[in-house]
Amino acid sequence: MATKPRILVFAGSAREASLNKKLARVAAKAVDENGGAATLIDLRDFPMPIYEGDLEEREGMPERARALRDLFLAHPAFLIVSPENNGSIPSLLKNCIDWLSRDVDGHNGLEPYRGKVVALMSASPGGFGGVLGLVHLRLSLTKLLAHVIPEQFPLPKADEAFASDGSLLQGAHLKSVQTVVRRLIETTARLTA
Ligand SMILES: Cc1cc2nc3c(=O)[nH]c(=O)nc-3n(C[C@H](O)[C@H](O)[C@H](O)COP(=O)(O)O)c2cc1C
Numbered sequence: 001m002a003t004k005p006r007i008l009v010f011a012g013s014a015r016e017a018s019l020n021k022k023l024a025r026v027a028a029k030a031v032d033e034n035g036g037a038a039t040l041i042d043l044r045d046f047p048m049p050i051y052e053g054d055l056e057e058r059e060g061m062p063e064r065a066r067a068l069r070d071l072f073l074a075h076p077a078f079l080i081v082s083p084e085n086n087g088s089i090p091s092l093l094k095n096c097i098d099w100l101s102r103d104v105d106g107h108n109g110l111e112p113y114r115g116k117v118v119a120l121m122s123a124s125p126g127g128f129g130g131v132l133g134l135v136h137l138r139l140s141l142t143k144l145l146a147h148v149i150p151e152q153f154p155l156p157k158a159d160e161a162f163a164s165d166g167s168l169l170q171g172a173h174l175k176s177v178q179t180v181v182r183r184l185i186e187t188t189a190r191l192t193a
Helices: 019-033 053-059 063-074 091-100 131-143 171-191
Strands: 006-011 037-040 077-081 117-123 147-155
Touching (some): 006 063, 019 077, 019 117, 063 091, 091 131
Parallel strands (some): 006 037, 006 077, 077 117
């Protein structure tokens, strides 16, 4: 049997009670249940300073950015569940994307992104689920030569969407998560065959 596509799953929020982390946990479970192998990480474990060119020149890429970069390199696909901040990508996530896009040790900054298969989800207490932030995230990752699949899932009213055990209350929401996850796994399997 072919090896299961390895999917790196993470939220664009480090907040303890993050709604996007909740959705990321549901999505990671769906990955494992649909023929993939999820690696669920928390950006809280990868603190790094705000990208700044002089700092980079002085100290190079921060150790936690290198660790996150290694994880990106080790996975053919990512599932990113991100909040929308002011209609765009939250600074925590953008900062990670920017650090990892830098050339390091003679390696091109595109390496962590080029050819990766990516699926996007978002969660927001608002009525649109953070969908506008995904437009910007999609654009940035596409610029970095990742294949961002067309299917995505913005979860609206996310503060009312989860049961106390972390599961999604509405079957329709779970179905949307599964649809995106299946498509991500299928596309990853095809592109890495
Ligand atoms: C600076 C800031 C900007 C925000 N902008 C938006 C926004 O544009 N659209 C939206 O739906 N929610 C916005 N929110 C609300 C977030 O969606 C909400 O706080 C969400 O719970 C954050 O994600 P998390 O729960 O995963 O930490 C914003 C929150 C902050 C702190």
